[in-house]
Amino acid sequence: AQTVTQSQPEMSVQEAETVTLSCTYDTSESDYYLFWYKQPPSRQMILVIRQEAYKQQNATENRFSVNFQKAAKSFSLKISDSQLGDAAMYFCAYRSGFPQGGSEKLVFGKGTKLTVNP
Amino acid sequence: DGGITQSPKYLFRKEGQNVTLSCEQNLNHDAMYWYRQDPGQGLRLIYYSQIVNDFQKGDIAEGYSVSREKKESFPLTVTSAQKNPTAFYLCASSGRTATGQPQHFGDGTRLSIL
Numbered sequence: 001a002q003t004v005t006q007s008q009p010e011m012s013v014q015e016a017e018t019v020t021l022s023c024t025y026d027t028s029e030s031d032y033y034l035f036w037y038k039q040p041p042s043r044q045m046i047l048v049i050r051q052e053a054y055k056q057q058n059a060t061e062n063r064f065s066v067n068f069q070k071a072a073k074s075f076s077l078k079i080s081d082s083q084l085g086d087a088a089m090y091f092c093a094y095r096s097g098f099p100q101g102g103s104e105k106l107v108f109g110k111g112t113k114l115t116v117n118p
Numbered sequence: 119d120g121g122i123t124q125s126p127k128y129l130f131r132k133e134g135q136n137v138t139l140s141c142e143q144n145l146n147h148d149a150m151y152w153y154r155q156d157p158g159q160g161l162r163l164i165y166y167s168q169i170v171n172d173f174q175k176g177d178i179a180e181g182y183s184v185s186r187e188k189k190e191s192f193p194l195t196v197t198s199a200q201k202n203p204t205a206f207y208l209c210a211s212s213g214r215t216a217t218g219q220p221q222h223f224g225d226g227t228r229l230s231i232l
Contacts, residue, residue: 043225047222
């Protein structure tokens with residue numbers, strides 16, 4: 001079974017600075033998808049960024065980018081020019097590219113709480 | 119606007135009582151999911167459904183039941199057999215045909231014991 005590990009329970013960053021959140025995963029599959037979700041205090045789960053394992057190019061969405069190292073099974077999230085609204089729990093998630101029975105089940109890490117200091 | 123609606127936002131359960139959490143989506147998604155979130159934990163899958171009238175157990179299905187009579191609806195019942203039901207419950211959906219589509223989430227229901 002696949003597992004996702006987020007080794008940083010909490011992180012903090014100064015407003016306007018850059019922070020990197022770590023995520024590692026364990027899988028024997030070659031085709032899969034990785035996601036970062038953000039959960040602000042409102043508890044809504046918001047998709048931040050998505051990466052296909054077969055793509056070598058790192059995904060980017062505005063101030064959010066990933067460093068995807070397939071051989072190392074690492075998928076870190078970099079937030080540039082941090083804003084107060086970025087404060088949230090961030091979850092890394094894995095989805096098989098060949099989902100059993102056609103399901104698209106997600107496996108989540110335990111999350112990293114990000115605090116943004118003004 | 120398309121989305122996922124969960125109700126109620128807060129729910130209280132008495133001992134020995136079954137309660138049902140509602141999840142409705144108008145995204146025309148085939149697959150729907152129920153997750154449980156506890157403090158300090160990631161989301162854990164309770165049940166999922168790929169098509170109408172079919173569903174499968176997730177990692178922590180004991181004490182829960184679901185139905186999928188309509189594509190739009192996937193209610194979750196927390197039965198009296200679930201001895202520790204206090205948690206935040208999230209419903210999600212995704213399109214089945216296109217691979218790699220992200221799951222979309224509702225706003226959640228917080229269940230507490232009276």
